[in-house]
Amino acid sequence: MTHRNDLERHLGQLLDVARFKDYGPNGLQVEGREQIGTLVCGVTASLGLIEAAIAAKADAILVHHGLFWRGQDGRVTGWMKQRLARLLAHDINLYAYHLPLDAHAELGNNAQLGRLLGWQGESRFGEQDLGWLGSLPQACSLTELAGHIGSTLGRTPVLAPGDGRALRRVAWCTGGAQGYFEAAIAAGADVFVTGEISEPQAHYAAETGVAFIAAGHHATERYGVQAVAHQLAAEFGIRQQFIDIANPA
Template identity: 70%
Template sequence: MTIPASPSGGVARETLLTAFDALLQPALFKDFGPNGLQVEGRPRVHKVVSGVTASLALIDAAIEVGADALFVHHGLFWRGQDGRVTGWMKQRLVRLLTHDINLFAYHLPLDAHASLGNNAQLAQRLGVTLFDPGEGRFGDQSLGFLGCRASSLAQLADHVKVVLGRSVILIGEGHRAVNRIALCTGGAQGYFEAAIAAGADVFITGEISEPQAHYARESGVAYIACGHHASERYGAPAVAAHVADQLDIEHLFIDIPNPA
Protein backbone atom coordinates (compact mmCIF):
# COMPACT_ATOMS: atom_id res chain seq x y z
CA MET A 1 0.00 0.00 0.00
CA THR A 2 1.35 3.44 -0.94
CA ILE A 3 0.60 6.19 1.56
CA PRO A 4 0.60 9.76 0.16
CA ALA A 5 2.88 12.20 1.97
CA SER A 6 1.19 14.83 4.07
CA PRO A 7 2.61 17.95 5.70
CA SER A 8 0.51 17.26 8.79
CA GLY A 9 2.13 13.84 9.33
CA GLY A 10 0.47 10.61 10.40
CA VAL A 11 -2.13 8.91 8.24
CA ALA A 12 -5.78 9.55 7.59
CA ARG A 13 -8.22 7.63 9.77
CA GLU A 14 -9.77 6.13 6.62
CA THR A 15 -6.36 4.89 5.47
CA LEU A 16 -5.84 3.10 8.77
CA LEU A 17 -9.32 1.56 8.57
CA THR A 18 -8.66 0.40 5.01
CA ALA A 19 -5.40 -1.23 6.08
CA PHE A 20 -7.04 -3.09 8.99
CA ASP A 21 -9.94 -4.23 6.80
CA ALA A 22 -7.64 -5.39 4.01
CA LEU A 23 -5.67 -7.52 6.45
CA LEU A 24 -8.52 -8.96 8.52
CA GLN A 25 -11.34 -9.23 5.93
CA PRO A 26 -14.25 -8.61 8.33
CA ALA A 27 -16.86 -9.03 5.60
CA LEU A 28 -16.10 -12.77 5.55
CA PHE A 29 -17.39 -13.28 9.11
CA LYS A 30 -20.76 -13.40 10.82
CA ASP A 31 -19.90 -11.78 14.12
CA PHE A 32 -21.45 -10.72 17.44
CA GLY A 33 -20.90 -7.00 16.88
CA PRO A 34 -19.53 -4.46 14.41
CA ASN A 35 -15.95 -4.85 13.21
CA GLY A 36 -13.90 -1.86 12.15
CA LEU A 37 -14.25 1.74 13.34
CA GLN A 38 -16.60 1.76 16.34
CA VAL A 39 -15.96 5.29 17.60
CA GLU A 40 -14.81 8.12 15.33
CA GLY A 41 -12.03 10.34 16.64
CA ARG A 42 -9.58 12.80 15.10
CA PRO A 43 -9.08 12.56 11.34
CA ARG A 44 -5.33 11.83 11.41
CA VAL A 45 -3.52 9.16 13.40
CA HIS A 46 0.10 9.36 14.55
CA LYS A 47 0.03 6.83 17.38
CA VAL A 48 -2.10 3.72 17.83
CA VAL A 49 -2.38 1.81 21.11
CA SER A 50 -3.41 -1.85 21.00
CA GLY A 51 -4.97 -3.88 23.79
CA VAL A 52 -7.35 -6.76 24.39
CA THR A 53 -10.47 -4.94 25.60
CA ALA A 54 -11.71 -1.34 25.31
CA SER A 55 -11.95 -1.02 29.09
CA LEU A 56 -11.86 2.28 30.96
CA ALA A 57 -8.39 1.42 32.20
CA LEU A 58 -7.09 0.88 28.66
CA ILE A 59 -8.74 4.06 27.38
CA ASP A 60 -7.21 6.09 30.22
CA ALA A 61 -3.79 4.52 29.54
CA ALA A 62 -4.12 5.45 25.86
CA ILE A 63 -4.99 9.02 26.79
CA GLU A 64 -1.94 9.16 29.06
CA VAL A 65 0.44 8.25 26.22
CA GLY A 66 -1.22 10.55 23.69
CA ALA A 67 -2.80 7.95 21.43
CA ASP A 68 -4.91 8.98 18.45
CA ALA A 69 -6.43 5.50 18.04
CA LEU A 70 -7.13 2.32 19.96
CA PHE A 71 -7.08 -1.12 18.32
CA VAL A 72 -8.72 -3.90 20.35
CA HIS A 73 -10.22 -7.38 20.14
CA HIS A 74 -13.19 -6.65 22.41
CA GLY A 75 -14.88 -3.39 21.46
CA LEU A 76 -17.82 -1.57 23.02
CA PHE A 77 -20.80 -2.75 21.02
CA TRP A 78 -22.30 -6.24 20.91
CA ARG A 79 -25.42 -7.81 19.45
CA GLY A 80 -28.29 -7.80 21.92
CA GLN A 81 -26.90 -4.97 24.06
CA ASP A 82 -29.25 -2.65 25.93
CA GLY A 83 -28.21 0.31 23.78
CA ARG A 84 -28.50 3.03 26.42
CA VAL A 85 -25.45 5.21 27.05
CA THR A 86 -25.34 5.00 30.84
CA GLY A 87 -22.94 3.73 33.51
CA TRP A 88 -19.79 2.08 32.21
CA MET A 89 -20.72 2.75 28.58
CA LYS A 90 -21.06 6.47 29.23
CA GLN A 91 -17.75 6.56 31.10
CA ARG A 92 -15.86 4.92 28.27
CA LEU A 93 -17.51 6.93 25.51
CA VAL A 94 -16.99 10.22 27.35
CA ARG A 95 -13.25 9.53 27.57
CA LEU A 96 -12.97 8.56 23.90
CA LEU A 97 -15.03 11.47 22.59
CA THR A 98 -13.54 14.11 24.90
CA HIS A 99 -10.03 13.14 23.83
CA ASP A 100 -11.01 12.56 20.18
CA ILE A 101 -9.64 8.99 20.09
CA ASN A 102 -10.62 6.57 17.33
CA LEU A 103 -11.67 3.09 18.45
CA PHE A 104 -11.07 0.19 16.06
CA ALA A 105 -12.31 -3.25 17.14
CA TYR A 106 -12.08 -6.62 15.38
CA HIS A 107 -13.49 -9.73 17.04
CA LEU A 108 -13.67 -12.97 15.03
CA PRO A 109 -11.50 -11.65 12.17
CA LEU A 110 -8.70 -11.12 14.70
CA ASP A 111 -9.05 -14.69 15.99
CA ALA A 112 -8.93 -16.11 12.48
CA HIS A 113 -5.98 -14.42 10.77
CA ALA A 114 -3.60 -17.16 9.61
CA SER A 115 -0.39 -15.64 11.02
CA LEU A 116 -1.16 -12.54 13.11
CA GLY A 117 -4.43 -13.58 14.76
CA ASN A 118 -5.00 -14.75 18.32
CA ASN A 119 -4.92 -18.47 17.51
CA ALA A 120 -1.84 -18.29 15.31
CA GLN A 121 0.05 -16.07 17.75
CA LEU A 122 -0.78 -18.32 20.70
CA ALA A 123 0.33 -21.38 18.74
CA GLN A 124 3.61 -19.66 17.90
CA ARG A 125 4.33 -18.91 21.54
CA LEU A 126 3.46 -22.44 22.62
CA GLY A 127 5.66 -24.01 19.95
CA VAL A 128 2.73 -25.61 18.15
CA THR A 129 3.39 -26.17 14.44
CA LEU A 130 0.14 -25.35 12.67
CA PHE A 131 -1.16 -27.44 9.79
CA ASP A 132 -1.97 -25.83 6.44
CA PRO A 133 -5.38 -24.09 6.50
CA GLY A 134 -6.91 -26.75 4.22
CA GLU A 135 -6.50 -29.45 6.86
CA GLY A 136 -5.82 -27.36 9.92
CA ARG A 137 -9.10 -25.62 10.66
CA PHE A 138 -12.26 -26.79 12.43
CA GLY A 139 -15.51 -25.52 13.92
CA ASP A 140 -17.99 -22.82 12.98
CA GLN A 141 -16.51 -20.34 10.46
CA SER A 142 -13.29 -22.40 10.61
CA LEU A 143 -12.12 -20.44 13.65
CA GLY A 144 -10.39 -23.39 15.35
CA PHE A 145 -6.75 -24.15 14.48
CA LEU A 146 -5.01 -27.54 14.44
CA GLY A 147 -1.32 -28.25 14.80
CA CYS A 148 1.19 -30.58 16.44
CA ARG A 149 3.60 -30.56 19.36
CA ALA A 150 4.78 -33.85 20.83
CA SER A 151 4.65 -33.90 24.62
CA SER A 152 3.04 -35.52 27.60
CA LEU A 153 -0.19 -33.83 28.63
CA ALA A 154 1.28 -32.74 31.97
CA GLN A 155 4.35 -31.25 30.27
CA LEU A 156 2.14 -29.37 27.82
CA ALA A 157 -0.04 -27.96 30.60
CA ASP A 158 3.06 -26.84 32.52
CA HIS A 159 4.44 -25.24 29.35
CA VAL A 160 1.21 -23.30 28.79
CA LYS A 161 1.30 -22.16 32.41
CA VAL A 162 4.87 -20.86 32.10
CA VAL A 163 4.36 -19.15 28.74
CA LEU A 164 1.14 -17.38 29.78
CA GLY A 165 2.21 -16.71 33.36
CA ARG A 166 -0.95 -18.03 34.99
CA SER A 167 -2.49 -21.23 36.30
CA VAL A 168 -4.46 -23.46 33.96
CA ILE A 169 -7.29 -25.95 34.33
CA LEU A 170 -6.32 -29.39 33.01
CA ILE A 171 -8.81 -32.19 32.40
CA GLY A 172 -7.06 -35.40 31.38
CA GLU A 173 -4.43 -37.91 32.42
CA GLY A 174 -1.14 -36.06 32.72
CA HIS A 175 1.08 -39.02 31.78
CA ARG A 176 -0.66 -39.52 28.43
CA ALA A 177 1.25 -38.57 25.26
CA VAL A 178 -0.34 -35.90 23.07
CA ASN A 179 0.62 -34.59 19.64
CA ARG A 180 -2.39 -33.31 17.67
CA ILE A 181 -3.40 -30.02 19.30
CA ALA A 182 -6.54 -27.96 18.72
CA LEU A 183 -6.59 -24.28 19.68
CA CYS A 184 -9.35 -21.70 19.79
CA THR A 185 -8.69 -18.76 22.09
CA GLY A 186 -11.05 -16.92 24.42
CA GLY A 187 -14.50 -18.20 25.26
CA ALA A 188 -14.46 -21.07 22.76
CA GLN A 189 -15.55 -23.92 25.03
CA GLY A 190 -18.40 -24.58 22.58
CA TYR A 191 -15.81 -25.65 19.99
CA PHE A 192 -14.68 -28.66 22.02
CA GLU A 193 -16.92 -31.18 20.30
CA ALA A 194 -15.71 -29.94 16.90
CA ALA A 195 -12.12 -30.36 18.13
CA ILE A 196 -12.93 -33.94 19.15
CA ALA A 197 -14.41 -34.59 15.71
CA ALA A 198 -11.26 -33.13 14.12
CA GLY A 199 -9.16 -35.80 15.83
CA ALA A 200 -7.47 -33.63 18.46
CA ASP A 201 -5.60 -35.19 21.39
CA VAL A 202 -6.02 -32.00 23.44
CA PHE A 203 -8.01 -28.78 23.14
CA ILE A 204 -6.54 -25.48 24.37
CA THR A 205 -8.84 -22.51 24.89
CA GLY A 206 -9.49 -19.72 27.37
CA GLU A 207 -12.49 -20.96 29.33
CA ILE A 208 -14.24 -24.13 30.41
CA SER A 209 -17.92 -24.63 31.21
CA GLU A 210 -19.42 -27.43 33.26
CA PRO A 211 -20.27 -29.82 30.38
CA GLN A 212 -16.77 -29.80 28.88
CA ALA A 213 -15.18 -31.50 31.89
CA HIS A 214 -17.52 -34.45 31.36
CA TYR A 215 -16.94 -34.51 27.60
CA ALA A 216 -13.17 -34.58 28.17
CA ARG A 217 -13.33 -37.47 30.61
CA GLU A 218 -15.76 -39.46 28.48
CA SER A 219 -14.14 -38.84 25.10
CA GLY A 220 -10.52 -39.23 26.17
CA VAL A 221 -9.63 -35.88 24.56
CA ALA A 222 -7.86 -33.64 27.05
CA TYR A 223 -8.84 -30.03 27.79
CA ILE A 224 -6.68 -27.10 28.90
CA ALA A 225 -8.35 -23.82 29.88
CA CYS A 226 -5.73 -21.09 30.19
CA GLY A 227 -7.73 -17.88 30.62
CA HIS A 228 -9.78 -15.81 28.20
CA HIS A 229 -7.61 -12.69 28.47
CA ALA A 230 -4.32 -14.57 28.69
CA SER A 231 -5.01 -16.55 25.51
CA GLU A 232 -5.96 -13.39 23.56
CA ARG A 233 -3.13 -11.02 24.47
CA TYR A 234 -1.16 -11.52 21.27
CA GLY A 235 -3.32 -10.94 18.20
CA ALA A 236 -4.13 -7.25 18.70
CA PRO A 237 -0.51 -6.11 19.14
CA ALA A 238 0.66 -8.31 16.27
CA VAL A 239 -1.87 -6.83 13.84
CA ALA A 240 -1.50 -3.26 15.08
CA ALA A 241 2.30 -3.43 14.94
CA HIS A 242 2.16 -4.85 11.41
CA VAL A 243 -0.14 -2.10 10.15
CA ALA A 244 1.70 0.66 12.05
CA ASP A 245 4.95 -0.43 10.44
CA GLN A 246 3.28 -0.56 7.03
CA LEU A 247 1.94 2.99 7.45
CA ASP A 248 4.95 4.41 9.33
CA ILE A 249 3.08 5.41 12.47
CA GLU A 250 3.81 4.72 16.14
CA HIS A 251 2.40 1.68 17.96
CA LEU A 252 2.31 0.72 21.63
CA PHE A 253 0.73 -2.35 23.23
CA ILE A 254 -0.73 -1.83 26.70
CA ASP A 255 -1.78 -4.93 28.62
CA ILE A 256 -4.42 -4.35 31.29
CA PRO A 257 -4.20 -7.37 33.64
CA ASN A 258 -7.34 -9.49 33.87
CA PRO A 259 -7.62 -12.75 35.85
CA ALA A 260 -10.51 -14.03 33.70
Protein backbone atom coordinates in the same frame (compact mmCIF):
# COMPACT_ATOMS: atom_id res chain seq x y z
CA MET B 1 0.47 10.17 10.21
CA THR B 2 -2.41 8.51 8.40
CA HIS B 3 -6.09 9.27 7.96
CA ARG B 4 -8.48 7.28 10.16
CA ASN B 5 -10.43 6.11 7.08
CA ASP B 6 -7.28 4.83 5.38
CA LEU B 7 -6.42 2.88 8.50
CA GLU B 8 -9.90 1.33 8.66
CA ARG B 9 -9.85 0.48 4.96
CA HIS B 10 -6.46 -1.22 5.32
CA LEU B 11 -7.57 -3.21 8.36
CA GLY B 12 -10.78 -4.29 6.65
CA GLN B 13 -8.82 -5.72 3.74
CA LEU B 14 -6.00 -7.17 5.84
CA LEU B 15 -8.36 -9.03 8.19
CA ASP B 16 -10.94 -9.90 5.50
CA VAL B 17 -13.70 -8.50 7.68
CA ALA B 18 -16.50 -9.03 5.14
CA ARG B 19 -16.17 -12.82 5.33
CA PHE B 20 -17.21 -13.12 8.98
CA LYS B 21 -20.54 -13.32 10.75
CA ASP B 22 -19.71 -11.77 14.10
CA TYR B 23 -21.25 -10.82 17.44
CA GLY B 24 -20.69 -7.10 16.96
CA PRO B 25 -19.42 -4.51 14.47
CA ASN B 26 -15.84 -4.80 13.23
CA GLY B 27 -14.01 -1.65 12.27
CA LEU B 28 -14.17 1.94 13.49
CA GLN B 29 -16.55 1.89 16.48
CA VAL B 30 -15.92 5.41 17.79
CA GLU B 31 -14.80 8.24 15.52
CA GLY B 32 -12.05 10.54 16.74
CA ARG B 33 -9.59 12.92 15.10
CA GLU B 34 -8.87 12.55 11.39
CA GLN B 35 -5.11 12.10 11.55
CA ILE B 36 -3.48 9.23 13.46
CA GLY B 37 0.15 9.22 14.46
CA THR B 38 0.08 7.28 17.72
CA LEU B 39 -1.78 4.00 18.22
CA VAL B 40 -2.35 2.14 21.47
CA CYS B 41 -3.45 -1.49 21.27
CA GLY B 42 -4.92 -3.76 23.92
CA VAL B 43 -7.27 -6.68 24.39
CA THR B 44 -10.44 -4.93 25.56
CA ALA B 45 -11.81 -1.38 25.31
CA SER B 46 -12.04 -1.07 29.08
CA LEU B 47 -11.94 2.23 30.95
CA GLY B 48 -8.49 1.26 32.20
CA LEU B 49 -7.14 0.91 28.65
CA ILE B 50 -8.83 4.13 27.54
CA GLU B 51 -7.28 6.07 30.44
CA ALA B 52 -3.87 4.56 29.66
CA ALA B 53 -4.26 5.56 26.00
CA ILE B 54 -5.13 9.12 27.03
CA ALA B 55 -1.98 9.24 29.17
CA ALA B 56 0.02 7.96 26.18
CA LYS B 57 -1.48 10.74 24.01
CA ALA B 58 -2.91 8.19 21.58
CA ASP B 59 -4.86 9.22 18.50
CA ALA B 60 -6.43 5.76 18.20
CA ILE B 61 -6.97 2.54 20.12
CA LEU B 62 -7.03 -0.90 18.49
CA VAL B 63 -8.69 -3.73 20.43
CA HIS B 64 -10.02 -7.25 20.07
CA HIS B 65 -13.05 -6.70 22.32
CA GLY B 66 -14.85 -3.49 21.41
CA LEU B 67 -17.76 -1.64 23.01
CA PHE B 68 -20.74 -2.95 21.08
CA TRP B 69 -22.13 -6.49 21.03
CA ARG B 70 -25.23 -8.09 19.61
CA GLY B 71 -28.12 -8.16 22.06
CA GLN B 72 -26.67 -5.74 24.61
CA ASP B 73 -28.59 -2.90 26.21
CA GLY B 74 -28.32 0.05 23.81
CA ARG B 75 -28.55 2.78 26.44
CA VAL B 76 -25.52 4.99 27.06
CA THR B 77 -25.44 4.79 30.85
CA GLY B 78 -23.07 3.53 33.53
CA TRP B 79 -19.85 1.94 32.28
CA MET B 80 -20.76 2.60 28.63
CA LYS B 81 -21.21 6.32 29.31
CA GLN B 82 -17.89 6.47 31.14
CA ARG B 83 -15.96 4.81 28.32
CA LEU B 84 -17.59 6.80 25.54
CA ALA B 85 -17.28 10.07 27.43
CA ARG B 86 -13.51 9.65 27.79
CA LEU B 87 -13.03 8.67 24.14
CA LEU B 88 -15.12 11.56 22.85
CA ALA B 89 -13.63 14.13 25.23
CA HIS B 90 -10.14 13.28 23.99
CA ASP B 91 -11.14 12.77 20.34
CA ILE B 92 -9.70 9.23 20.22
CA ASN B 93 -10.63 6.71 17.52
CA LEU B 94 -11.58 3.20 18.61
CA TYR B 95 -11.07 0.29 16.21
CA ALA B 96 -12.27 -3.20 17.19
CA TYR B 97 -11.85 -6.53 15.38
CA HIS B 98 -13.24 -9.70 16.93
CA LEU B 99 -13.45 -12.91 14.86
CA PRO B 100 -11.36 -11.49 11.99
CA LEU B 101 -8.53 -10.94 14.46
CA ASP B 102 -8.86 -14.48 15.79
CA ALA B 103 -8.74 -16.03 12.36
CA HIS B 104 -5.96 -14.29 10.40
CA ALA B 105 -3.50 -16.91 9.17
CA GLU B 106 -0.37 -15.01 10.29
CA LEU B 107 -1.34 -12.10 12.55
CA GLY B 108 -4.40 -13.55 14.28
CA ASN B 109 -4.77 -14.67 17.88
CA ASN B 110 -4.69 -18.37 17.00
CA ALA B 111 -1.68 -18.02 14.72
CA GLN B 112 0.23 -15.94 17.26
CA LEU B 113 -0.59 -18.23 20.18
CA GLY B 114 0.57 -21.23 18.15
CA ARG B 115 3.80 -19.41 17.23
CA LEU B 116 4.42 -18.48 20.86
CA LEU B 117 3.89 -22.05 22.08
CA GLY B 118 5.76 -23.71 19.23
CA TRP B 119 2.76 -25.27 17.48
CA GLN B 120 2.30 -25.40 13.72
CA GLY B 121 -1.30 -25.22 12.51
CA GLU B 122 -1.97 -27.85 9.87
CA SER B 123 -5.73 -27.57 9.38
CA ARG B 124 -8.83 -25.69 10.57
CA PHE B 125 -12.06 -26.89 12.15
CA GLY B 126 -15.26 -25.58 13.71
CA GLU B 127 -17.66 -22.78 12.84
CA GLN B 128 -16.15 -20.32 10.32
CA ASP B 129 -12.92 -22.39 10.45
CA LEU B 130 -11.80 -20.60 13.60
CA GLY B 131 -10.26 -23.63 15.35
CA TRP B 132 -6.69 -24.73 14.57
CA LEU B 133 -5.31 -28.28 14.62
CA GLY B 134 -1.71 -29.37 14.54
CA SER B 135 0.98 -31.67 15.93
CA LEU B 136 2.97 -31.01 19.07
CA PRO B 137 6.76 -30.84 18.54
CA GLN B 138 7.00 -34.07 20.56
CA ALA B 139 4.59 -36.27 22.46
CA CYS B 140 4.11 -35.21 26.07
CA SER B 141 1.87 -35.61 29.10
CA LEU B 142 -0.93 -33.26 30.09
CA THR B 143 1.13 -32.05 33.04
CA GLU B 144 4.08 -31.24 30.80
CA LEU B 145 1.95 -29.38 28.27
CA ALA B 146 0.08 -27.44 30.96
CA GLY B 147 3.41 -26.46 32.53
CA HIS B 148 4.70 -25.16 29.21
CA ILE B 149 1.53 -23.15 28.59
CA GLY B 150 1.44 -21.79 32.13
CA SER B 151 5.05 -20.65 32.15
CA THR B 152 4.72 -19.07 28.71
CA LEU B 153 1.48 -17.19 29.38
CA GLY B 154 2.15 -16.42 33.04
CA ARG B 155 -1.05 -18.03 34.26
CA THR B 156 -1.82 -21.44 35.76
CA PRO B 157 -4.27 -23.26 33.43
CA VAL B 158 -7.41 -25.08 34.51
CA LEU B 159 -7.30 -28.75 33.45
CA ALA B 160 -9.95 -31.34 32.65
CA PRO B 161 -7.91 -34.57 32.32
CA GLY B 162 -8.68 -37.06 29.61
CA ASP B 163 -7.58 -40.67 29.75
CA GLY B 164 -3.88 -39.99 30.35
CA ARG B 165 -2.78 -40.74 26.78
CA ALA B 166 0.42 -39.26 25.37
CA LEU B 167 -0.52 -35.99 23.70
CA ARG B 168 0.45 -35.69 20.05
CA ARG B 169 -2.34 -33.75 18.29
CA VAL B 170 -3.34 -30.38 19.72
CA ALA B 171 -6.38 -28.28 18.79
CA TRP B 172 -6.69 -24.69 19.92
CA CYS B 173 -8.89 -21.63 19.66
CA THR B 174 -8.25 -18.57 21.80
CA GLY B 175 -10.74 -16.84 24.10
CA GLY B 176 -14.14 -18.24 24.99
CA ALA B 177 -14.14 -21.15 22.54
CA GLN B 178 -15.09 -23.94 24.94
CA GLY B 179 -18.04 -24.69 22.65
CA TYR B 180 -15.52 -25.88 20.03
CA PHE B 181 -14.43 -28.83 22.19
CA GLU B 182 -16.70 -31.38 20.50
CA ALA B 183 -15.49 -30.26 17.06
CA ALA B 184 -11.89 -30.59 18.26
CA ILE B 185 -12.60 -34.13 19.45
CA ALA B 186 -14.15 -34.99 16.08
CA ALA B 187 -11.11 -33.51 14.32
CA GLY B 188 -8.82 -36.00 16.07
CA ALA B 189 -7.23 -33.91 18.82
CA ASP B 190 -5.68 -35.48 21.93
CA VAL B 191 -6.01 -32.16 23.77
CA PHE B 192 -7.94 -28.92 23.23
CA VAL B 193 -6.62 -25.57 24.43
CA THR B 194 -8.77 -22.46 24.75
CA GLY B 195 -9.30 -19.62 27.20
CA GLU B 196 -12.28 -20.73 29.29
CA ILE B 197 -14.06 -23.85 30.48
CA SER B 198 -17.76 -24.35 31.21
CA GLU B 199 -19.44 -27.16 33.12
CA PRO B 200 -20.04 -29.58 30.21
CA GLN B 201 -16.42 -29.74 29.03
CA ALA B 202 -15.20 -31.54 32.15
CA HIS B 203 -17.66 -34.36 31.43
CA TYR B 204 -16.73 -34.52 27.73
CA ALA B 205 -13.06 -34.83 28.66
CA ALA B 206 -13.74 -37.65 31.12
CA GLU B 207 -16.04 -39.51 28.72
CA THR B 208 -14.04 -39.16 25.50
CA GLY B 209 -10.50 -39.28 26.90
CA VAL B 210 -9.52 -35.99 25.22
CA ALA B 211 -7.93 -33.52 27.62
CA PHE B 212 -9.06 -29.89 27.96
CA ILE B 213 -6.90 -26.92 28.97
CA ALA B 214 -8.40 -23.53 29.85
CA ALA B 215 -5.44 -21.14 29.70
CA GLY B 216 -7.30 -17.85 30.23
CA HIS B 217 -9.46 -15.77 27.90
CA HIS B 218 -7.37 -12.63 28.27
CA ALA B 219 -4.10 -14.54 28.49
CA THR B 220 -4.62 -16.31 25.15
CA GLU B 221 -5.78 -13.19 23.29
CA ARG B 222 -2.98 -10.70 23.97
CA TYR B 223 -0.94 -11.47 20.88
CA GLY B 224 -2.95 -10.92 17.70
CA VAL B 225 -3.58 -7.25 18.37
CA GLN B 226 0.15 -6.72 18.95
CA ALA B 227 1.05 -8.38 15.66
CA VAL B 228 -1.48 -6.24 13.77
CA ALA B 229 -0.25 -3.06 15.46
CA HIS B 230 3.34 -3.86 14.44
CA GLN B 231 2.15 -4.35 10.86
CA LEU B 232 0.35 -0.99 10.92
CA ALA B 233 3.42 0.75 12.27
CA ALA B 234 5.51 -0.65 9.44
CA GLU B 235 2.88 0.10 6.79
CA PHE B 236 1.97 3.64 7.83
CA GLY B 237 4.97 4.86 9.80
CA ILE B 238 2.92 5.46 12.94
CA ARG B 239 3.96 4.87 16.55
CA GLN B 240 2.35 1.96 18.38
CA GLN B 241 2.30 0.68 21.93
CA PHE B 242 0.70 -2.36 23.56
CA ILE B 243 -0.81 -1.74 27.00
CA ASP B 244 -1.83 -4.83 28.97
CA ILE B 245 -4.67 -4.26 31.42
CA ALA B 246 -4.55 -7.31 33.71
CA ASN B 247 -7.63 -9.54 33.76
CA PRO B 248 -8.05 -12.74 35.81
CA ALA B 249 -10.55 -14.25 33.35
